[in-house]
Amino acid sequence: MRASLPLALLLLAAAPASAQTPAAPAPAPTPAAAPAAPAPxxxxxxxxALQNAQERQPQLRQAQASTAAANARVDQGFSSLLPQVSANAAYQRSFSSGTTFGTTDPTSGIIRREGFNVGLSANQLIWDFGRTTGRWRVSQQTAAAQKDTETQTLGNVLANVQTAYFNALAQQVLVKVAEETLQNQQTHLDQVRAQVQVGTRAEIDLLQQQTLVANAKVQLIQAQGNAAATRAALNQAMGVEGGTDYAVQDEVVDLVQGEQRPPEELVDVALQNRPDLSAAAHQLAAQEQQLSVTRSNFFPSFNVSVAATESGPNPANLQWGVTGQLGLNWSLFQGGLTLAQMREQRANIRNVQAQRDALRQQVRLEVERAQVLVTTSRESVSAADEALRNAEERLRLAEGRYRAGVGNIIELADAQLSATNAAVQRVQAAYNLATARTELARALGQTPLGNGT
Structure with missing residues (x-):
């Protein structure tokens, strides 16, 4: 290199003058813009997620609107117990033939009448044997039942959101498992390729490992698609219309209060706390009150009314008058209508009682089944943890044996598959436990919340 340097200088000195003319300096290259950092x-x-559901979920908004409507009907029923006051004003003008009253036109003989009338009247129900008060109490019981239904709807919405959240979290973790599996398979491919090149492994090992890498890529693509689908389902559970370009934070469902207590004790807790059972009780009370309302149709109603009026042809000189009235209204015969209505109400009562009993049995089933699922899922998590540790240790040993030349590609592939399946099983066990605890909280009438809330 040192000997060629003087020769290069001599060649440059012997070059034509034109060639020696220094060329214009090339413009300095513009430094490439640094790639933008990916948005977090x-x-x-x-x-x-739970807050979004409380604010946006259409099912919950519908239940809230139904509760507001039921409360408005309570006020409507109470209004019938208050005085009914009305005002009126009228101007009247008429024409007729004859000579009785009014002003007679001397040329045509037509009588003309005109006058003004203003008045104020009030009507008050005195007593109708509980018919109006009974309707008011029916509306109160119905409103209370609807309020309990709204509470039950809130619990169901939150439980659905929490279940969808942990499903999205599980699929998100499975994406990481697929990425780690692909990376591990790619590392194995590099090792196999190096050993095939030096002749310590057969060509079939390389083909086998390339197939495993391709399968791992397919599994990753499928896991990413499943994760996006579960986030879309989470958006629907929250009542949110938007994209799925987000990640869910790792959360753990807390222990459900009393999840290890005897089943009968948990059933008693559920029977006391479930809003749908409370709604059924209010519905039954409303039906029983409605029967009393219908029975009161056999009896009369009493009311009093007062009216004050001013009338006359000259609005500046009206004559006043006051009228009072005490009235009785009694439907003596309606063709058996009231008796038929009472039969209908008794049938409705039996119907609601049957629905309540069926609901109590359903509650018992939900509690017992959810508790069993919590127990089995908790034990499955422990077993899955042990299986994952064993599979990871098996993979470590298989990798060492393959590098040492005493293992084969089949042994390594089986160990990798076992480790992947164990990781997936561990994720599924954690998701099952979170879902089981969510369902147990819902069955007990508790608000399902994770530790992040």
């Missing part, structure tokens, strides 16, 4: 992925917490 938005992270959704369980608390935010």
């Amino acid at each position: 992925v938005r992270v959704l917490t369980l608390r935010e």
Whole structure:
């Protein structure tokens, strides 16, 4: 290199003058713009998901609107117990033939009448043997039942959101498992390729490992698609219309209060706390009150009314008058209508009683089944943890044996598959436990919340 340097200088000196003319300096290259850093992925917490559902879920908004309507009907029923006051004003003008009253036109003989009338009247129900008060109490019981239904709807919405959240979280973790599996398979491929090149492994090992890498890519693509689908389902559970370009934060469902107590005790807790059972009780009370209302149709109603009026042809000189009235209204015969209505009400009562009893049995089934699922899922998590540790240790040993030349590609592939399946099983066990605890909380009438809330 040192000997060629003087020769290069001599060649440059012997070059033509034109060639020696220094060329214009090339413009300095513009430095390439640094690639923009990827935008941080938005992270959704369980608390935010539940808050979104309380604010946006259409089912909950519908239940709230129904409760508001039921409360308005209570006020409508109470209004019938208050005085009914009305005012009126009228101007009247008429023409007729004859000579009785009014002003007679001397040329045509037509009588003209005109006058003004203003008045104020009030009507008050005195007593109708509980018919109006009974309707008011029916509306109160119906409103209370609807309020309990709204509470039950809220619990169901939150439980559905929490279940969808943990499903999305499980699929998100499965994506990471698929990524780690692909990376591990790619590392194995590099090792196999190096050993095939030096002749310590057969060509079939390389083909086998390339197939495993391709399968791992397919599994990753499928896991990413499943994760996006579960986030879309989470959006629907929250009542949110938007994209799925977010991640969910890792959360753990807390222990359900009393989840290890005897089943009978948990059933008693559920029977006391479930809003739908309370709604059924209010519905039964409303039907029983409606029967009393219908029975009161056999009896009369009493009311009093007062009216004050001013009338006359000259609005500046009206004559006043006051009228009072005490009235009785009694339907003596309606063709058996009231008796038929009472039979209908008794049938409705039996119907609601049967629905209440069926609901109590359903509650018992939900509690017992959810508790069993919690127990089995908790034990499955422990077993899945042990299986994952064993599979990871098996993979470590298989990798060492393959590098040492005493293992084969089949042994390595089986160990990798076992480790992947164990990781997936561990994720599924954790999701099952979170779902089981969510269902147990819902069955007990408790608000399902994770530790992030």
